[in-house]
Amino acid sequence: MKQSIGMVEITSIPLGIASADAMAKAATVELIQALPLCPGKYLILVAGDVGAVKTAVQAAETSAGAALVDQLVLPSVHDSLVPAISGSVAPGARGALGILETFSCPSILVAADTAAKAAAVDLLEVRLARGLGGKCYLTLTGDVGAVQAAISAAEAVVAGTGFLSGSVVLPAPHQSLWRHVL
Secondary structure, X not given: OOOEEEEEEEOOHHHHHHHHHHHHHHOOOEEEEEEEEOOOEEEEXXXXXXXXXXXXXXXXXXXXXXXXXXXXEEEOOOOOHHHHHOOOOOOOOOOEEEEEEEOOHHHHHHHHHHHHHHOOOEEEEEEEOOOOOOOEEEEEEEOHHHHHHHHHHHHHHHHOOOXXXXXXXXXXXXXXXXXXHO
């Protein structure tokens, strides 16, 4: 796994594609995702060493200009974050269920990384705005106290950004719900 990830969210698809190109040319990073989102946004996710990711994100900021919605560089990401973005996490024990929703993709990554580092939880999925009207959400599971601590930490890190939409902790979700969540 790469030690750092960077993300840029842009309100223009043409400027998003140009920014992805600028990122790839500016530094040696792996282009993990570059795709259009609802409603007419563009998302770019890269991975690599911290310096290269910072350089790539700066190149995208310059390229995007006023079309930039949000951006981030996350050094030393939790090992479960990238698998959760790809939706390839098979949950172990199913305990309490925590869900947190944001209005931007970079803010959900910060929330997910923070939650995974704050408590002993399994990060299940980080859904990035596709088909969600521009919103993003994360799901995680663990014992009730750990899920509450993880969601609280995630809320705290996103609350000041204006991108927090809401969250909930279900202490004992009904078994039939799991197949719709995973």
